[in-house]
Amino acid sequence: MITINCPFCGPRDEREFEYCGPHRQKRPDKINEMTTSAFIDYLTVPENPEGEAKEVWWHRRGCGAWLLVVRNTRTHEIIKVSELDAT
Amino acid sequence: MQKYSLFSLIRNSFTRHRNWPRAWKSVDLKQSYDVIIIGAGGHGLATAYYLAKNYGITNTAVLERGWLGGGNVARNTVTIRSNYLRPESIPFFVKSVEMYEGLSQELNFNLMHSRRSMIDVIHTYPKLREITRKMYNMDIFGATYKPISVAEIRRRIPTLTGGGANSRLPIIAGMVHPEAAVNRHDAVAWGYARAASALGVEVHQHTKVNRLLKNPDGTIKGVSTTKGDVSAGKVAVAVSGHTTQVTDTVDLNLPLRSFNLSAFVSEPVKPMIDVIVNCADLGFYLSQTAKGELVIGGVPDPGQSFRRGSNQLIFERTVGAMLELFPSFKKLKLLRQWGGTLDTAPDSSPIISETEIPGLFITAGWWGGYKAIPAGGLTFANLIATNTPHHLAKSFTLDRFKTLDYILESGTTARV
Numbered sequence: 268m269i270t271i272n273c274p275f276c277g278p279r280d281e282r283e284f285e286y287c288g289p290h291r292q293k294r295p296d297k298i299n300e301m302t303t304s305a306f307i308d309y310l311t312v313p314e315n316p317e318g319e320a321k322e323v324w325w326h327r328r329g330c331g332a333w334l335l336v337v338r339n340t341r342t343h344e345i346i347k348v349s350e351l352d353a354t
Numbered sequence: 355m356q357k358y359s360l361f362s363l364i365r366n367s368f369t370r371h372r373n374w375p376r377a378w379k380s381v382d383l384k385q386s387y388d389v390i391i392i393g394a395g396g397h398g399l400a401t402a403y404y405l406a407k408n409y410g411i412t413n414t415a416v417l418e419r420g421w422l423g424g425g426n427v428a429r430n431t432v433t434i435r436s437n438y439l440r441p442e443s444i445p446f447f448v449k450s451v452e453m454y455e456g457l458s459q460e461l462n463f464n465l466m467h468s469r470r471s472m473i474d475v476i477h478t479y480p481k482l483r484e485i486t487r488k489m490y491n492m493d494i495f496g497a498t499y500k501p502i503s504v505a506e507i508r509r510r511i512p513t514l515t516g517g518g519a520n521s522r523l524p525i526i527a528g529m530v531h532p533e534a535a536v537n538r539h540d541a542v543a544w545g546y547a548r549a550a551s552a553l554g555v556e557v558h559q560h561t562k563v564n565r566l567l568k569n570p571d572g573t574i575k576g577v578s579t580t581k582g583d584v585s586a587g588k589v590a591v592a593v594s595g596h597t598t599q600v601t602d603t604v605d606l607n608l609p610l611r612s613f614n615l616s617a618f619v620s621e622p623v624k625p626m627i628d629v630i631v632n633c634a635d636l637g638f639y640l641s642q643t644a645k646g647e648l649v650i651g652g653v654p655d656p657g658q659s660f661r662r663g664s665n666q667l668i669f670e671r672t673v674g675a676m677l678e679l680f681p682s683f684k685k686l687k688l689l690r691q692w693g694g695t696l697d698t699a700p701d702s703s704p705i706i707s708e709t710e711i712p713g714l715f716i717t718a719g720w721w722g723g724y725k726a727i728p729a730g731g732l733t734f735a736n737l738i739a740t741n742t743p744h745h746l747a748k749s750f751t752l753d754r755f756k757t758l759d760y761i762l763e764s765g766t767t768a769r770v
Binding site for chain 1: 598612657659
C-alpha cells in the first residue's frame with residue numbers, strides 16, 4: 268500500500284486518495300494560432316515516463332485537497348507531494 | 355520440425371524421450387534481415403509466423419529482451435472472447451476467436467484450448483443498458499450475447515451464492531457469451547515459435563534492443579542491440595507495455611500510457627466453475643484452470659506504472675468483490691500473483707499501424723491482447739508485407755488520432 272504524505276494531513280493511506288490522471292502541461296493559450304496537428308498532439312500524446320512521473324491525486328476521503336505527486340512508475344516510490352497549483 | 359503425434363510419442367518412448375529435437379533453432383545473430391520484429395511474445399511470434407506462412411517472408415529475426423514468451427503473454431488471464439462494443443472491434447475479435455479454435459491443429463501444438471462460456475453478472479441498470487447495446491451490435495457483427503435470468507446464473511454457477519436480494523448490490527441480470535474460451539498461454543508462445551522457426555524465422559532471446567536506428571533520409575535503418583547493430587528494411591515493434599520506450603529513441607510520439615494490470619491464482623481445487631465469470635460492476639472476473647486453480651483478475655492499478663507487480667489496494671478490493679458473490683471462497687488460499695504492463699491508447703482500442711518513419715511498424719495499445727494474438731499477428735503481418743492495412747484492422751491505424759476519430763471501446767477488462 269502506498270502512503271502519501273499529504274501536506275495538510277500528514278502521511279495517509281492510499282485508499283483515502285483518488286488518482287486523477289497525469290499532471291499535464293498548461294493548455295495552450297492561443298489555440299487558433301497553432302497548427303491543428305500541434306494541438307491534437309497536445310490533446311493525445313501524453314508523457315509515459317519509466318521513472319519519475321508527475322500526477323494529480325485528490326485527497327478525497329481526507330481534507331479534499333488536490334495534490335501534485337511525483338511518483339516513480341518503476342518502483343511506485345513517492346518522491347514529492349505538494350499542493351497543486353491550480354492556476 | 356518433427357511432427358508431434360501419438361506415433362512420435364511412442365517412437366520417442368523407446369529412447370526414454372531423450373532424443374526429442376529442440377522446438378526452435380538457436381543461431382547467431384546476422385548483420386541484416388528483411389524484417390526485424392522486436393518482442394518474442396504472442397503478437398511478435400504470431401506476426402513472424404504469418405509473415406512466413408502467408409507472404410513467404412522468412413528472412414526475419416524476432417528479438418527478445420528476456421526469454422521467449424516471458425512478457426505479457428505469460429502475464430494475463432488467458433481469457434479469449436469477442437464481446438466488444440464497436441463495429442470496428444467485433445469482427446476483428448470474432449476472427450481471432452475463430453483462429454484460436456483451429457490453432458492447435460495448425461501449429462501441431464496442443465494449446466489445451468477449452469471453450470467455456472463467459473457469464474456477465476450484472477448489478478446495475480447502466481451496466482445492463484451498456485451490455486444490451488453490446489448484445490445488439492454483436493448480433494449484427496457476428497458474435498453472440500444471450501440474456502439469462504438470475505435463476506439461470508445460479509443454476510450454472512452453483513458456488514455463486516452471494517448477490518441476493520438483501521445484499522449491497524443484488525444481481526439483476528446476466529448475459530452469456532458462448533464463444534469465450536481459455537487455453538494455455540505458454541503453448542501459444544511456444545507453438546508459434548516452433549512453427550515460425552520451422553519456416554526459417556530466427557528467434558533471438560536475451561537480445562535487448564537499446565534503440566532504433568534511422569537512415570539520413572529518415573527511413574528506418576535497423577536496431578542497435580546488446581549483441582551489436584542489425585539492419586533491416588522493416589522493423590516491427592511488438593513489445594506491449596514498453597512501446598514508448600522503444601519509439602522514444604527515434605523521437606516518435608505515440609498516444610500511449612502504460613498501466614499495471616494484476617491477477618492472482620488460488621490453490622487448485624476440484625472442478626466447480628466451468629464458465630468464466632465476469633462482474634464489471636464489482637470489478638473482478640475469474641475462471642478455473644484445467645489444473646483446478648482459480649484465476650482472478652481485477653482493475654488496473656491507479657496511475658501509470660511499469661512495475662509489473664501486485665498492488666495491495668487493488669488486491670484487497672478484488673478479493674472483497676469476489677467474496678461478495680462467492681462467500682465460500684473465503685477459505686481458499688491464494689498461491690501467487692503477477693502484474694503486466696499495458697500500454698493503452700486514449701480510446702482503449704489497439705493500434706496496428708505504420709508510423710511517420712517509413713519502414714517502422716507498431717502493434718500496441720493492447721488491452722487484453724492475449725485474445726487478439728492470432729488476428730493481431732495475421733493483420734500485422736499483412737501490413738508489414740504489403741504496406742496496406744488488413745481489412746479487419748484498417749480502423750486501428752494511427753491516423754485516427756490525427757482526426758480525433760476515436761474508436762471508444764468498453765469491451766476491455768475495465769476502465770481507468
